[in-house]
Amino acid sequence: MTTETIKMKGSDAIKLAIEEEMERDESVFIMGEDIGQYGGAFSVTAGLLERFGPERVRDTPISENAILGCAVGAAMAGMRPIAEVMFADFLCVCMEMIVNQAAKARYMYGGQVNVPVTIRVPFGTGIMGAAQHSQSFESWFMHVPGLKIVLPSDASDFKGLMKTAIRDNDPVMFFEHKRTYYYTNEVPLDKEFMIPFGQARKFTEGDDVTIVATGAMVQESIIAANKLKEENIQCEVIDPRTLVPLDKKTILGSIEKTGKLVIVDEGCKTCSVSAEIAALVAEEGFQYLKRNIVRINTPDVPIPYAPNLEREIIPSAKLIQNQVKNLI
Amino acid sequence: MNSDELPKEWSSEESINIYKKMLMIREFETRITKDAGKIKSPLVHPYTGEEAIAVGACAAINEEDYITSTHRGHGHFIAKDGDVNLLMAEIYGKEGGICKGRGGSMHVADFSKNMLGANGIVGAGPPLALGVALASKMRNEGKVVLTFFGDGASNQGMLHESMNLAATWKLPVIFILENNKYGWSTPAQTATAVEDLSLRAQGYGIKGVIVDGNDVIEVYKSTKEAVDLARKGGGSTLIECKTFRWQGQTTTDADKYRSNEEKEEWKKRCPIEIYKKRLIRGEIIDQTMIKEIEEKTLEQVELSVKFSKKSKKPDTGTVLDDIYKNPIDIGGN
DSSP states (O other), rough: OOOOEEEEHHHHHHHHHHHHHHHOTTTEEEEEEESSSOTTTTSSTTTTTHHHTTTEEOOOOOHHHHHHHHHHHHHTTTOOEEEOSSSSSGGGGGGGIIIIIHHOOOOOOTTTOOOOEEEEEEEEESSSOOOOOOOHHHHHTTTHHHHHHOOOOOOHHHHHHHHHHOOSSOOEEEEGGGGGGGOEEEEOOOOOOOOOTTEEEESOSSSSEEEEEOOOHHHHHHHHHHHHHHHTTEEEEEEOOOEEEHHHHHHHHHHHHHHHEEEEEEEEEEHHHHHHHHHHHHHHHHOOOOOOOOEEEESSSSSOSSHHHHHHHHOHHHHHHHHHHHHH | OOOEEEEEEEEHHHHHHHHHHHHHHHHHHHHHHHHHTTTTTOOOOOOOOOOHHHHHHHTTSOOOOOOOEOOSSSHHHHHTTOOOOHHHHTTTTTTTTTTTSSSSSSGGGBBGGTTTOOOOOOOHHHHHHHHHHHHHHHOOOOOOOEEEEEEEGGGEEEEEEEEHHHHHHHHHHEEEEEOEEEETEEHHHHHOOOOOGGHHHHHHSSSSEEEEETTTHHHHHHHHHHHHHHHHHHOEEEEEEOOSSOOSTTOOOOOOOHHHHHHHHHHHTHHHHHHHHHHHTTTTTTHHHHHHHHHHHHHHHHHHHHHHHHHHOOOOOGTTTTOOSSEEEEEOO
8 A cells, every 4th residue: 555646637547547447357348439549539548458458448339329238238247347438418329228227237137136337427518519518417317226426526536436436336427527637636546545435525614605516616616615715704615526325414514514505516407416415405404504505507508619608607616606605 | 941850969858848948938928918917017028929039049058158138028038947936926026036026027037047137128138238248258258148139129229239339349149139020019011121130130241040930940040050150259140030929019918900810820830839740740759748748837837826926025125125236325215
């Protein structure tokens, strides 16, 4: 075990986790579109083909159902596949294999089989991807029993949670916000560095307002919290890190202290992650609330192409800052 | 292909086993058709009339090889040596069922026999079969996968993706198309512009063959050839088995969309009768043995019903079990 850390990008931290797990366990392999010789649309898998060869780093045709089916089937046969869906938007093409097969197999077959598959999903805005290359679908999958949903927001969490996902014996959807690929921070080099599912992380501490945020919204919330601190408003920024299971205790504990909740989520507002967290707090933490719950989401609109239009709808540090001030 | 002769590699015992299995499927389906109404389970899809496909194909593989099945899966379950008691109890929704009453008719599976499950989604088996075949290939196990699907499923995009990938990666998966001429009420000729769906194989670069799906020996021989090719690393084959389901789509389907003439015509080509006559001609069985086998089969089916009735309902306290291997807190009411 080493306590050494190294500064790296989110995308490199994911790769490091995959690399370590492929080295450790022969049954781990990765497949997806352009992940091998090209290195992946976001370079997450660059260099893995050279290192592990084409049997374990498999370039596939553009056939999301076949990719996912193949991964889920291999998992049922005892392998630990990682499947990359190049953009979250393409999940729509392979919902069948995720929702009706991977998520259900263990239960509907009476516990006879496990499905230890990890499904990597780059998502979110920030690259002028417009309506079909920018969406945030994580809340859809929270509605499907049988899946685990992971959504880290920085490099060290990427590494620790990816390793847990690969070693987990159930299907895991691993959401990677494209903007967070480029954020750098210190990442532990310990090969057994694993972050358990269901443990939220507090990025800042504070007594005034609880901000629960996911993905790229965590960074925006931290920026807002730092600005607000200058005005003597103390915010507690919490990243749940895994949406299923969700660390209710940390969220509710924080609200017990602050009495105020702002949820920041890049998904469209209706039936979103923020909606679920708000419902949870209304149900189990109503007595702590001193103000109405504030949800900051992308409105229910397809993501536009022009950067100024995209900026107009995606929650920003400035918007968070203003909303917190209004709440206080 | 002269299939009047029994395959040389079949011993008398094996030849008789083939007959027993087909008859078991027939009698099982006949019985569950009677009982499905009583247990108020309308989504039970009988395999009656198609017995030769599951049994012939499974006779060409080993115990450690895999199959994936369809919503019409009882026949595949029995053909892969699944336990009839556990099958019946599952359809009865009992704790003693193969899936502990969680799956029911459309999800019967026996992973200890590498029967990877009936599947309620038409066309969902083949993509999963790819992964199982890939796992076998990556581990150099030499195991093959038979993936059963129907003429209806063959128009799903999933089939296109699966055959293309299987062909490209030379995966040891054999596509067994049970063309029973109807997707529920929709005639295949109104769903597809070609009559022979096996023609599609050419477009993927794999071998495509047509067999009489009511002839268990033909199904066996074609599957055997495909299995041998797959084991040698020669990749995939599409086998189109022409057949007909005798009953409606489900036990509750009034089946008014098919004419009596058509149904009667196909019943004259009963897969079990065809094979039985061959066994008699080959002097493998005689009338006494036939009677014995029939009685024994009915008795086993009857016992499976008794077993199912005796088996407990699943404990409601376990309804949230088995969702995850590594459980998480999912709340509850």
